[in-house]
Amino acid sequence: MFDFKKITQSTDLYNLHTHTQFCDGHANMEEFVTEAIDLGFTHLGFTPHSPISVESPVNMSTESVKDYFDEIERLRRLYGDRINLYASMEIDYVSVGDGPSSDYFSNLPLDYRIGSVHFIPDIANPSEMIDVDGKFNGFKARMGKNFNGDIEYVVKSFFSQMMAMVDEGGFDIVGHMDKIGFNASQYRDGIDEEPWYDRLVIDLFENIMDHHYIIEINTKAWLQRNRFYPNLKYFGMLKRFNAPVVVNSDAHYPTLINSGRLEAIKLLNVL
Ligand SMILES: [Zn+2]
Ligand SMILES: [Zn+2]
Numbered sequence: 001m002f003d004f005k006k007i008t009q010s011t012d013l014y015n016l017h018t019h020t021q022f023c024d025g026h027a028n029m030e031e032f033v034t035e036a037i038d039l040g041f042t043h044l045g046f047t048p049h050s051p052i053s054v055e056s057p058v059n060m061s062t063e064s065v066k067d068y069f070d071e072i073e074r075l076r077r078l079y080g081d082r083i084n085l086y087a088s089m090e091i092d093y094v095s096v097g098d099g100p101s102s103d104y105f106s107n108l109p110l111d112y113r114i115g116s117v118h119f120i121p122d123i124a125n126p127s128e129m130i131d132v133d134g135k136f137n138g139f140k141a142r143m144g145k146n147f148n149g150d151i152e153y154v155v156k157s158f159f160s161q162m163m164a165m166v167d168e169g170g171f172d173i174v175g176h177m178d179k180i181g182f183n184a185s186q187y188r189d190g191i192d193e194e195p196w197y198d199r200l201v202i203d204l205f206e207n208i209m210d211h212h213y214i215i216e217i218n219t220k221a222w223l224q225r226n227r228f229y230p231n232l233k234y235f236g237m238l239k240r241f242n243a244p245v246v247v248n249s250d251a252h253y254p255t256l257i258n259s260g261r262l263e264a265i266k267l268l269n270v271l
Contacts, residue, residue: 219260
């Protein structure tokens with residue numbers, strides 16, 4: 001059994017959210033391993049975007065899953081005496097039964113699983129799933145094309161997808177739980193400060209706690225955008241309820257493997 005507590009409650013350097021050549025990462029797995037060893041990391045978990053039922057250029061194909069596990073094994077043989085390497089995936093929640101809880105993912109020999117939402121239903125044609133996770137320019141275009149400019153629909157759909165994912169289970173770590181806030185607040189300034197928005201985050205947090213999942217503090221956007229997921233303003237709540245957390249950089253480049261992590265850990269500790 002994968003021991004999160006042991007990893008997160010020590011002072012060891014770790015990152016459990018890493019994208020490589022198997023999805024949209026910008027370097028291969030071995031480059032991340034050598035960088036991690038150079039920086040003194042003890043634990044490194046790989047999380048390619050999982051195979052998915054909808055059209056997505058970002059996600060890995062089912063055909064490459066075996067190669068992925070083979071590469072982990074090869075790297076463990078080469079570097080396993082210097083660093084602990086874990087095989088995981090960032091599994092997309094798409095719809096009921098199509099997400100981390102599916103038989104397909106349950107049967108994969110993963111060390112742990114991250115569950116994330118990147119897609120929500122098109123407003124007029126709900127069977128079509130639309131990516132709301134990418135860069136703001138693309139998001140803005142889809143706001144017009146797929147959502148009639150209805151930003152509240154987009155935010156509410158994101159959180160209802162998250163809630164459904166948490167209810168269905170099949171994963172260990174909740175990935176970037178309020179990430180929609182970043183694109184949404186660029187589309188409508190201050191939306192993530194509105195009470196109804198706050199309520200959605202808190203309801204999700206309570207549901208996660210009821211299900212005893214680990215909450216990721218995702219630090220990918222901290223240095224460039226000054227934003228953590230969940231937002232810094234929720235760190236006090238995480239502490240108050242003693243939520244189990246992991247602090248991950250969601251790195252797509254080896255040089256960013258520790259980006260924002262120490263800042264988040266420090267902020268968590270002083271609250
Ligand atoms: Zn993600
Ligand atoms: Zn990711």
